[in-house]
Amino acid sequence: MPVVLQEILKTIAVMGALAVALGLMLAVAAKYLEVKIDPRIEAVNKMLPGANCGACGCAGCADLAKALVTGKIDKISACRVSKPDARAKIKEYLDQTPGPDGNIAKVTI
Numbered sequence: 026m027p028v029v030l031q032e033i034l035k036t037i038a039v040m041g042a043l044a045v046a047l048g049l050m051l052a053v054a055a056k057y058l059e060v061k062i063d064p065r066i067e068a069v070n071k072m073l074p075g076a077n078c079g080a081c082g083c084a085g086c087a088d089l090a091k092a093l094v095t096g097k098i099d100k101i102s103a104c105r106v107s108k109p110d111a112r113a114k115i116k117e118y119l120d121q122t123p124g125p126d127g128n129i130a131k132v133t134i
């Protein structure tokens with residue numbers, strides 16, 4: 026086998042082994058360094074108008090959703106754009122859905 030071909034095959038083997046090792050390291054890091062996000066935040070965010078107007082005093086709808094779920098803000102009416110039926114739906118959802126820690130977010134319409 027020519028020397029050039031041997032060098033090419035050696036390089037491919039080293040690069041392949043490196044790719045597998047780095048892939049495994051990323052898989053382990055993703056498993057153990059995962060940031061757990063309360064799924065209620067995304068659910069409440071979807072129930073908000075999505076205007077991202079900032080009238081609630083938050084940076085946007087996702088920020089208000091997080092504030093409602095974490096208890097930083099307890100009035101759903103902080104969102105001035107939302108309609109009463111949407112507020113009632115959010116309250117019903119949060120009253121019935123515990124977070125990952127088992128706690129219920131206490132909110133008012």
Ligand code: SF4
Nearest residue numbers: 077078079081086104
């Ligand atoms: S007031 Fe309502 S629509 Fe506007 S950013 Fe806040 S949650 Fe979104």
